[in-house]
Amino acid sequence: MQFYYGEKMPLRILDEAEFWKQQESEHTVVIRELVKNLEPRYVEALNEWESALTNTHQRVVRWIETVIRSPHRISPQLQHRVMELVRFCLHQSEQFIELCRIIRERSQAFKGNMTAQVVMNHIIRESEYFIGIAQTILYECRK
Template sequence: MQHYYGDQMPLRILDEAEFWKHQEEEHTVVIRELVKNLETQYVEALKEWEKVLSETHQRIIRFIETVIRSGYDVTPEVYQDVLHLVKFCLDQSEQFIELCRQIRDQSEAIKDNLTAKVVINHIIRESEYFIGIAQTILYQK
């Protein structure tokens, strides 16, 4: 995350969150499609996560539209709301990673599926990358 965005920084932050929430939403489908015999409990959990991540994605888009409509004249209150949303997204990504690890480590369907393990590890790394971006945004002084 570069710091030269100036007044557009809230939009840049939201742009990152929007991209990564959409990625995680798609990753729920990738796992389900890749592992056709995945246990029902994990399929259902991934479907629920797909829905939740889609809702978060839409919430971020609404914030982006608000910032654009404001002419990038973001009040301190809106900026704080953006930071709270980014924190929510960070926490959500940590929870999603936990589900992915649980599936990778406990699913019998994945036990001997090297491709699925590699893909899930990649998905975890991508969510961890977003967490790093979010932490940089949240904890800068």
């Protein structure tokens, strides 16, 4: 991630969040499709997560529209609200990773599927990548 966006940095931050929330939402589908005999409790949890991640994605899109339409400089209040949303996205990704780890470790259907294990490790790494981006953004904005 580049930090040369200057005044429009909140827009760049939101672009990252938009991309990764969509990815995580799609990952819930990938997991369900890859492990056809996944236990119902995990299928239900993934369905709920798909909905939550989609809602967050839509929320991020609305904030992108707000930033785009902001005249001239982005106000400190708007910057603060964007950072709150980034914090929320970061924590949501941490919780999503936790669910992925639980499924990977506890699901009998999952344990017998080597492809699913490799894909799940990839999904976890991608969400961890977003967390790293979000943490960097939050740290840089505190300076």
